[in-house]
Amino acid sequence: MTAEEVPVGQTLDLGSHPVPEEEIIRFASEWDSQYFHIDPAVAQESYFGGLGASGIHTLSIYQRLSVNGLFERYDVIAGKEARHVRFIHPVRAGDVLTGTVFIDSVEHDGRGRATVITTGSLRNQDDVVVLRLQMEALIAANAKST
Numbered sequence: 001m002t003a004e005e006v007p008v009g010q011t012l013d014l015g016s017h018p019v020p021e022e023e024i025i026r027f028a029s030e031w032d033s034q035y036f037h038i039d040p041a042v043a044q045e046s047y048f049g050g051l052g053a054s055g056i057h058t059l060s061i062y063q064r065l066s067v068n069g070l071f072e073r074y075d076v077i078a079g080k081e082a083r084h085v086r087f088i089h090p091v092r093a094g095d096v097l098t099g100t101v102f103i104d105s106v107e108h109d110g111r112g113r114a115t116v117i118t119t120g121s122l123r124n125q126d127d128v129v130v131l132r133l134q135m136e137a138l139i140a141a142n143a144k145s146t
Contacts, residue, residue: 001074003114003141006106014069014099014120017061019053021093027057040093053091058131062122065099066135070118075140077113085133089124096125104134114141 021040028037032054036046043051059082091097101120108114116139122131 003074003106003108003116003139006074006103006114006116006139008103008106011100011102012070014065014101016096016098017065019061019091019093019095019097021051024051024053024057024091024093027060028054032056048090051093053095055087055131058087058091058097058122059085059133061097062099062120062131062133065097065122066101066118066120069099070101071137074116077138077140080115080136080138082133082135085131087131089128089130091124091130095130097122097130098124106139108141112141113138 025038025040028034034054036043036048036052037054037057040051043049099120099122101118104117104119106114106116116137117134118137119134120132121129123129
């Protein structure tokens, strides 16, 4: 599908993702090996009082949910920008994160593509927002300049 079919003004459910301790440790061991992400015992003594997922891990979960729940339906050219990324609340082992995305706008550039601007969030099982961000993606469009 093309950018003309993106449902501007709608909020879409992106589904959920459970976050087990093993996934937190595995991701952080590879990409963000700070002790409060990889060592549950030492993390107990940290500012957060326990193991927490890396913010980049949390952002990756959002990306997976947004692709599966929205973008895989469209002819995506590329991601363009992520802005206002806010890690609002720690993600803990055992959390189940649920994503939503609001389609802010579709801006055609006349070159067979459009910039789709979305505002998304992840909430945990207690309905606490853990991540909020705005993203831009380029999607193929039917509208072309003459």
